[in-house]
Amino acid sequence: MKVAITSTGNSPDATLDNRFGRCSFFVVFDTDTQATEFIPNPNKENIEGAGQASVQLVASRGVKKVVSGEFGAKVKSIFDSLQIQLVVLNDPEKKIREVIELLNRINN
Amino acid sequence: MTNPPHFKGFRPIGLPEENSPIVLNFEEYESIRLSDFELYGQVEAAQIMEISRPTYARIYESARRKVAQAFILGKAIVFEGGKVYFDSDWYSCNSCGCWFNHPAKETEIKNCALCGSRDIAQYNDISQQETNDDICICPNCGTEKEHTLGVPCHKEICPSCNYQMIRKGAPLHHSIRGNNGKEI
Numbered sequence: 001m002k003v004a005i006t007s008t009g010n011s012p013d014a015t016l017d018n019r020f021g022r023c024s025f026f027v028v029f030d031t032d033t034q035a036t037e038f039i040p041n042p043n044k045e046n047i048e049g050a051g052q053a054s055v056q057l058v059a060s061r062g063v064k065k066v067v068s069g070e071f072g073a074k075v076k077s078i079f080d081s082l083q084i085q086l087v088v089l090n091d092p093e094k095k096i097r098e099v100i101e102l103l104n105r106i107n108n
Numbered sequence: 109m110t111n112p113p114h115f116k117g118f119r120p121i122g123l124p125e126e127n128s129p130i131v132l133n134f135e136e137y138e139s140i141r142l143s144d145f146e147l148y149g150q151v152e153a154a155q156i157m158e159i160s161r162p163t164y165a166r167i168y169e170s171a172r173r174k175v176a177q178a179f180i181l182g183k184a185i186v187f188e189g190g191k192v193y194f195d196s197d198w199y200s201c202n203s204c205g206c207w208f209n210h211p212a213k214e215t216e217i218k219n220c221a222l223c224g225s226r227d228i229a230q231y232n233d234i235s236q237q238e239t240n241d242d243i244c245i246c247p248n249c250g251t252e253k254e255h256t257l258g259v260p261c262h263k264e265i266c267p268s269c270n271y272q273m274i275r276k277g278a279p280l281h282h283s284i285r286g287n288n289g290k291e292i
Contacts, residue, residue: 065221067206067222076209079209079211080209080211082211083211084211085208085209085210085211085221086208086209087206087207087208087221087222088206088207088208089204089205089206089207089222090205090206090207091205099222102204102222102223102224103222105223105224
């Protein structure tokens with residue numbers, strides 16, 4: 001299963017980005033192959049619609065779960081209709097590596 | 109809408125299969141569920157579906173007509189999507205402190221989506237519902253009263269000065285305040 005995590009930088013030592021639509025990077029982590037992919041967020045500087053555009057981006061990667069610090073008001077209904085699970089983790093100090101470790105624990 | 113039906117429809121017994129079934133939209137299904145199964149009033153049911161009361165009445169009437177048609181003419185009923193999305197509930201994990209929702213209604217949730225802990229709780233958003241309540245205000249003395257659903261504010265009488273009340277925040281409110289509440 002693929003999981004998207006919002007990140008402030010493009011390494012596993014970067015911290016979780018608190019915003020979903022305007023985060024710096026999306027980390028797409030595959031729990032089956034343990035592969036991570038860092039995608040720069042093209043919608044970061046959008047004036048409006050950053051959330052919706054980001055939903056399209058992560059949905060096009062086949063993600064089934066999204067981890068972020070916060071989600072905007074408009075995106076939850078879109079995620080619901082796409083059957084994508086949202087995880088709100090209000091901990092800006094959390095590193096991407098630690099989130100991935102947590103996700104790995106479910107499978108073991 | 110909150111709960112999708114977990115089957116696709118109904119078929120009459122003892123009739124050859126017909127290929128013109130009645131299509132009952134999910135919102136119509138939901139209106140029958142709220143009115144005739146959960147026994148909510150129309151005003152409450154409309155609030156649950158986040159639509160206006162007249163719209164709710166229209167959907168509900170359409171639903172009943174379709175069910176009656178299917179019964180009388182012996183037609184099948186098929187549930188099909190209208191303009192709906194399935195709202196998902198929020199859960200919190202006491203182990204890692206995260207929040208998560210659960211869009212796949214069919215499966216039961218047991219573990220935290222992030223750390224897999226079983227120490228999770230469903231989150232009920234009661235506080236937000238309470239703050240959304242409307243308030244009637246007296247334009248004369250400023251007394252506020254919680255708005256009673258279904259009773260127009262202008263039919264409420266101020267308990268302290270017997271003045272006709274209005275909805276708080278309505279544009280009329282300010283113009284009347286300017287006149288010291290002497291005229292309406």
